[in-house]
Amino acid sequence: MFRNYLLTAWKVFMRRKLFTAINLLCIVLTLVVLMVIASLLETAFHPSGVEGRSDRFLQVFTIRMDGHEDGHRSTSPLGYKLIEKYLKPMPGVERVAAVTLPASVSVYQGPNVSELQMRHADADYWKVLDFRLLAGRLPTAADDAAGRMIAVLNASSARRLFPGAPKAAIGQRIDVGGQMFEVVGVVEDAMHLNAYADIWAPISTFTSSDYRNELTGMFVALVMAERSADIARIRDQVAQIARGVVADDPKEWKRIYFWADGKLDLFARILTNSDDVPDSGAGKLLAGITVAMIVFMLLPALNLVNLNTGRIMERRSEIGVRKAFGATSSQLAVQLVIENVLLCLAGGLIALLATAGVLAWLESADLIPYLKVELNLAVFGWGMLIATVFGLLSGVLPAWKMSRLDPVHALKGAI
Amino acid sequence: MIRLSKVSKTYRTDKVETLALKDVDLHVKKGEFVAMMGPSGCGKSTLLNLIGLLDRPGQGSIEVEGIPITRYRDKQVAKLRNSTFGFIFQSFHLIPDLRVIDNVELPLLYRKMAAGERRRVAREALEKVGLGARMDHYPNQLSGGQQQRVAIARAIVGQPQVLLADEPTGNLDSKMGEEVMDILLKLNEEGTTVVMVTHDEREARRTSRIVRVFDGQLVA
Numbered sequence: 001m002f003r004n005y006l007l008t009a010w011k012v013f014m015r016r017k018l019f020t021a022i023n024l025l026c027i028v029l030t031l032v033v034l035m036v037i038a039s040l041l042e043t044a045f046h047p048s049g050v051e052g053r054s055d056r057f058l059q060v061f062t063i064r065m066d067g068h069e070d071g072h073r074s075t076s077p078l079g080y081k082l083i084e085k086y087l088k089p090m091p092g093v094e095r096v097a098a099v100t101l102p103a104s105v106s107v108y109q110g111p112n113v114s115e116l117q118m119r120h121a122d123a124d125y126w127k128v129l130d131f132r133l134l135a136g137r138l139p140t141a142a143d144d145a146a147g148r149m150i151a152v153l154n155a156s157s158a159r160r161l162f163p164g165a166p167k168a169a170i171g172q173r174i175d176v177g178g179q180m181f182e183v184v185g186v187v188e189d190a191m192h193l194n195a196y197a198d199i200w201a202p203i204s205t206f207t208s209s210d211y212r213n214e215l216t217g218m219f220v221a222l223v224m225a226e227r228s229a230d231i232a233r234i235r236d237q238v239a240q241i242a243r244g245v246v247a248d249d250p251k252e253w254k255r256i257y258f259w260a261d262g263k264l265d266l267f268a269r270i271l272t273n274s275d276d277v278p279d280s281g282a283g284k285l286l287a288g289i290t291v292a293m294i295v296f297m298l299l300p301a302l303n304l305v306n307l308n309t310g311r312i313m314e315r316r317s318e319i320g321v322r323k324a325f326g327a328t329s330s331q332l333a334v335q336l337v338i339e340n341v342l343l344c345l346a347g348g349l350i351a352l353l354a355t356a357g358v359l360a361w362l363e364s365a366d367l368i369p370y371l372k373v374e375l376n377l378a379v380f381g382w383g384m385l386i387a388t389v390f391g392l393l394s395g396v397l398p399a400w401k402m403s404r405l406d407p408v409h410a411l412k413g414a415i
Numbered sequence: 416m417i418r419l420s421k422v423s424k425t426y427r428t429d430k431v432e433t434l435a436l437k438d439v440d441l442h443v444k445k446g447e448f449v450a451m452m453g454p455s456g457c458g459k460s461t462l463l464n465l466i467g468l469l470d471r472p473g474q475g476s477i478e479v480e481g482i483p484i485t486r487y488r489d490k491q492v493a494k495l496r497n498s499t500f501g502f503i504f505q506s507f508h509l510i511p512d513l514r515v516i517d518n519v520e521l522p523l524l525y526r527k528m529a530a531g532e533r534r535r536v537a538r539e540a541l542e543k544v545g546l547g548a549r550m551d552h553y554p555n556q557l558s559g560g561q562q563q564r565v566a567i568a569r570a571i572v573g574q575p576q577v578l579l580a581d582e583p584t585g586n587l588d589s590k591m592g593e594e595v596m597d598i599l600l601k602l603n604e605e606g607t608t609v610v611m612v613t614h615d616e617r618e619a620r621r622t623s624r625i626v627r628v629f630d631g632q633l634v635a
Contacts, residue, residue, distance in 0.1 A: 321508045325502070325573075326498075408469050
């Protein structure tokens with residue numbers, strides 16, 4: 001029976017080539033958009049590439065301080081003092097890394113000036129993230145302690161500043177905003193949340209040591225667990241620590257909040273402005289995204305319902321004949337739905353190829369710097385699942401309606 | 416074989432109510448060849464559809480081999496249609512996307528039968544109507560007479576007890592109509608009960624009984 005369903009579906013698709021093409025186009029466009037978004041979200045939120053261990057670390061991005069007066073509030077990145085005094089001594093964690101947010105710097109090479117994004121990071125940073133070293137070495141705790149003026153470049157910046165192989169940059173000196181650094185390492189480009197930068201230097205290379213005395217500043221802390229199972233405990237631990245932090249000026253600030261978040265929680269907290277409650281709002285965000293995706297799928301699905309109804313109406317005589325010769329309404333409905341699901345799965349396969357093309361274009365077009373996104377098996381699986389749901393959504397209603405046709409009217413070509 | 420008792424059928428649209436059949440009593444015996452005649456719109460096709468369980472009566476009852484089917488559900492009726500009846504339509508109603516052999520196999524799809532067996536039985540049915548060489552053709556590659564013979568092969572492939580033919584020669588020239596009629600008579604001789612709607616008096620005279628319908632009622 002199933003073979004016959006397939007055969008009939010193939011014949012129907014081939015007989016109405018224009019209809020099939022329009023249907024496929026509709027499915028492919030929808031799925032490509034969904035799958036490109038899914039791939040980007042997957043790259044952003046799932047452990048991958050340089051942040052392949054992100055299931056084992058949390059990031060503390062901002063500190064919020066509420067003043068005694070209503071509405072008096074300050075939200076900013078962390079100061080190094082907060083990380084050093086409160087987070088680094090945390091028990092039961094593998095390590096806590098401190099890194100600044102990327103800041104724009106000017107790199108001088110004779111008459112040439114390059115604008116690069118720079119981070120200052122401690123030695124733990126290089127152990128939390130999984131950078132691929134292309135040449136030289138990564139900074140160590142000893143470099144940090146000694147305040148060595150060294151820097152690591154990413155591959156693109158190394159190529160731009162010192163054309164040739166990555167190792168051509170090693171040992172070269174660069175002028176960054178008036179400070180001279182020796183390039184000791186070149187790493188692969190990365191666009192991930194905590195990794196994105198062109199150049200890195202040890203924290204101790206700041207021109208002033210004032211940063212050590214500040215609760216707020218330009219730092220982010222990465223808290224790495226020994227096992228991913230410890231993440232929930234560490235989150236609670238950080239929340240506990242936050243309650244005990246005293247502001248430098250307690251007369252001005254009465255309450256301090258900061259949270260250790262996974263990447264999705266962090267993103268949700270920023271979007272939903274939930275920086276004073278433990279719940280990041282990720283659940284609501286996911287629900288919103290799910291509803292948006294369903295609505296996004298529903299519109300073309302409704303269009304397909306319309307197209308399918310028209311297509312099936314053309315076949316009412318066939319439906320009448322099949323009923324006359326013993327087909328039940330449910331058998332006919334299954335046949336019509338299978339045809340639709342097959343069409344959607346074919347659309348899904350085409351959409352996968354098209355998505356791979358779009359992602360390759362996105363990578364090469366440099367719209368998102370250093371983007372590296374892969375169409376992996378999970379996205380493939382989701383794509384096919386979405387295609388199947390799409391097929392069911394757009395096929396069930398017309399199939400059910402048409403399968404209920406009474407055979408006499410169907411044979412006469414009426415509804 | 417089939418008994419209709421006090422069967423009435425009314426078609427309703429938004430504004431119009433049409434009485435298609437009124438208090439019809441009809442008994443089709445096993446092995447009979449019944450011709451139904453009457454003017455256009457008199458209710459012949461409605462009667463044929465009721466006999467073949469393609470439609471349900473508004474009032475009255477239908478029995479197939481002594482079993483009343485009025486309360487049968489869709490699935491039960493479908494099964495009974497598949498096992499008991501074969502249909503031949505004036506406009507053939509072959510599925511244009513399917514090859515001749517696939518069209519003939521259609522009734523067997525709704526039975527538990529292996530694909531190889533289906534193919535063998537369908538081939539035999541086509542050979543019976545003289546179209547064994549046309550199995551891989553599509554309906555639009557055949558003449559009207561050949562298409563109707565494919566439709567007959569499809570109707571008999573499941574070895575139904577009753578063949579229901581609604582003006583089977585209506586779209587054919589006299590020679591092809593004659594050929595189709597010969598096949599129906601031969602099938603009847605082999606034991607198949609046939610009920611045929613026709614306008615052709617000559618064809619009707621070749622059957623074992625003529626039933627005349629006028630204004631939704633049997634008149635002879």
